[in-house]
Amino acid sequence: MADMSSATRLHPLRADRQSGRTVSVTPAGDATRISLRARPDAVAKLSRLLGLSLPTRPKSTAVAKDGRAALWLGPDEWLLIDAPDSDVAAVLARADVLHSAVDVSHRNVGIIVSGEGADRTISGGCPQDLSLAAFPVGAASRTVLGKIEVIVWRTGEDSFRIECWRSFSEYAYSFLQESAKDCGI
Amino acid sequence: MLLIKCPYCEEERPELEFRHAGEAHLVREGKIIDQSDEDFAAFLYLRQNPKGLVYERWRHIHGCGRFFNAIRDTVSDKFLTVYKAGEPRPDLTAIKAEGAAAPTTRKRRSRTTKSEL
Numbered sequence: 001m002a003d004m005s006s007a008t009r010l011h012p013l014r015a016d017r018q019s020g021r022t023v024s025v026t027p028a029g030d031a032t033r034i035s036l037r038a039r040p041d042a043v044a045k046l047s048r049l050l051g052l053s054l055p056t057r058p059k060s061t062a063v064a065k066d067g068r069a070a071l072w073l074g075p076d077e078w079l080l081i082d083a084p085d086s087d088v089a090a091v092l093a094r095a096d097v098l099h100s101a102v103d104v105s106h107r108n109v110g111i112i113v114s115g116e117g118a119d120r121t122i123s124g125g126c127p128q129d130l131s132l133a134a135f136p137v138g139a140a141s142r143t144v145l146g147k148i149e150v151i152v153w154r155t156g157e158d159s160f161r162i163e164c165w166r167s168f169s170e171y172a173y174s175f176l177q178e179s180a181k182d183c184g185i
Numbered sequence: 186m187l188l189i190k191c192p193y194c195e196e197e198r199p200e201l202e203f204r205h206a207g208e209a210h211l212v213r214e215g216k217i218i219d220q221s222d223e224d225f226a227a228f229l230y231l232r233q234n235p236k237g238l239v240y241e242r243w244r245h246i247h248g249c250g251r252f253f254n255a256i257r258d259t260v261s262d263k264f265l266t267v268y269k270a271g272e273p274r275p276d277l278t279a280i281k282a283e284g285a286a287a288p289t290t291r292k293r294r295s296r297t298t299k300s301e302l
Contacts, residue, residue: 073249075193
């Protein structure tokens with residue numbers, strides 16, 4: 001008689017459908033976020049005020065000791081991510097160089113994708129090359145996930161932070177959950 | 186999927202991050218009040234749309250957000266070169282020779298087209 005094998009059937013709506021998988025998709029905690037725009041001549045002064053060196057190379061990030069992070073998004077554009085009670089807005093208000101700092105803390109929602117297969121999980125909807133050679137730890141970039149625009153930041157070999165717009169967060173979250181189901185080992 | 190090089194990000198990115206932004210190097214006359222309606226309509230609406238090499242604007246809208254210029258072959262969809270906005274038109278003959286040796290854009294999966302056979 002042939003051996004019988006059966007696939008485990010999961011209820012599609014079960015909240016714990018990810019249990020036992022290697023990839024976890026979880027909402028990131030609250031954060032202060034600033035969309036910072038400035039010309040090259042203001043970068044040095046702003047870097048001093050912020051206590052970190054604003055990255056000027058594509059795809060790069062800088063993280064200060066207290067966890068304040070600056071992500072390069074464009075030649076004159078950065079996303080600052082800091083603790084929820086951060087004084088970064090007040091710090092920037094003291095800068096006397098031409099710049100634009102917009103508080104987008106509540107425009108964005110962060111999602112943490114971590115565990116073995118996190119890169120494959122994001123690759124399920126992101127066309128960028130997320131291999132360690134092309135997207136090393138510390139790399140960040142604005143890109144596409146499925147039908148929406150996101151910012152992908154590699155915080156570790158197997159951990160990413162995804163930043164998307166608030167109204168797209170449900171889509172991004174379920175997209176990543178679904179992808180994790182396929183890609184988690 | 187096409188991989189397009191962004192001159193600001195200095196690497197090839199998937200075409201999904203980009204948006205086409207029309208013909209490049211269109212310059213509006215300084216004093217449009219002196220222009221005839223026909224000339225202004227031509228500036229506003231008439232485009233070259235040639236078969237072959239075109240100068241185009243592209244925007245890396247889901248990346249660095251920057252506009253840049255590119256020379257693309259409308260027949261093969263091959264990008265000969267990309268250059269930053271505001272830079273002068275590159276020398277086409279030099280690029281053609283160079284582009285034949287090392288194309289700036291390649292397809293992820295090779296797809297043989299009639300023109301390549």
